[in-house]
Amino acid sequence: MKTKDKKPFLNMDERNKQVAYRIISIMYFLTILSMQAIVLYRQFALGQELRDFEDIAIIMTVNSLFLISALLYFGAIPIRRLKIKSILLIYALLVTLGSIFTYAKYKLFTNAELSFRQLFDKLIAVYAITGIIMLFFILFSILGKRKMEKELE
Amino acid sequence: MENIKLKIARVEKGLSQQELADLCEVTRQTIGLVEKGKYNPTLNLCIKIATVLDKTLNDLFWDENKR
Numbered sequence: 718m719k720t721k722d723k724k725p726f727l728n729m730d731e732r733n734k735q736v737a738y739r740i741i742s743i744m745y746f747l748t749i750l751s752m753q754a755i756v757l758y759r760q761f762a763l764g765q766e767l768r769d770f771e772d773i774a775i776i777m778t779v780n781s782l783f784l785i786s787a788l789l790y791f792g793a794i795p796i797r798r799l800k801i802k803s804i805l806l807i808y809a810l811l812v813t814l815g816s817i818f819t820y821a822k823y824k825l826f827t828n829a830e831l832s833f834r835q836l837f838d839k840l841i842a843v844y845a846i847t848g849i850i851m852l853f854f855i856l857f858s859i860l861g862k863r864k865m866e867k868e869l870e
Numbered sequence: 871m872e873n874i875k876l877k878i879a880r881v882e883k884g885l886s887q888q889e890l891a892d893l894c895e896v897t898r899q900t901i902g903l904v905e906k907g908k909y910n911p912t913l914n915l916c917i918k919i920a921t922v923l924d925k926t927l928n929d930l931f932w933d934e935n936k937r
């Protein structure tokens with residue numbers, strides 16, 4: 718039997734691809750980890766301003782958001798049913814982390830003289846952005862689930 | 871665990887690892903690793919190998935002792 722489903726990429730067979738995917742995943746993880754280390758090094762060792770490495774932070778954020786969305790859409794993260802309780806719990810966790818980072822960013826690492834009102838405005842932005850991100854994740858999970866169900870029909 | 875059944879079936883058919891690999895559209899290393907039991911092939915590859923060697927999946931990949 719000689720079946721040719723797809724044109725082979727670089728003459729790779731299934732094992733070659735599996736090994737390549739594994740190495741690519743590890744390297745991706747190490748790259749993200751290195752970027753995080755660079756951010757910390759720049760911030761604490763070199764004493765650079767936050768705006769000096771905002772580009773790296775943006776790349777890391779966008780990358781992570783795309784990664785999680787893709788994992789949800791293609792069914793890599795098993796979700797049987799979307800429960801409001803779990804969603805709220807994750808939202809609360811993200812909001813707490815976001816609040817801690819925002820507080821640390823403006824109160825500990827910069828000399829910005831922020832009033833309570835200004836800090837509150839920043840925190841509101843964190844809550845809103847986190848909410849939007851969560852909505853996107855939920856949307857991708859639903860779309861992914863629908864796609865999967867359609868394929869199973 | 872080494873897959874002796876596969877090795878025997880291949881030799882009985884008069885095929886080298888390279889020839890079997892070419893017929894299954896994989897590399898010789900992949901066939902070698904399947905025979906050595908160091909790579910778990912996908913079901914698609916198992917079916918390809920079984921078809922090329924005129925055997926069933928049970929003949930090549932089923933271990934009665936493991937049941």
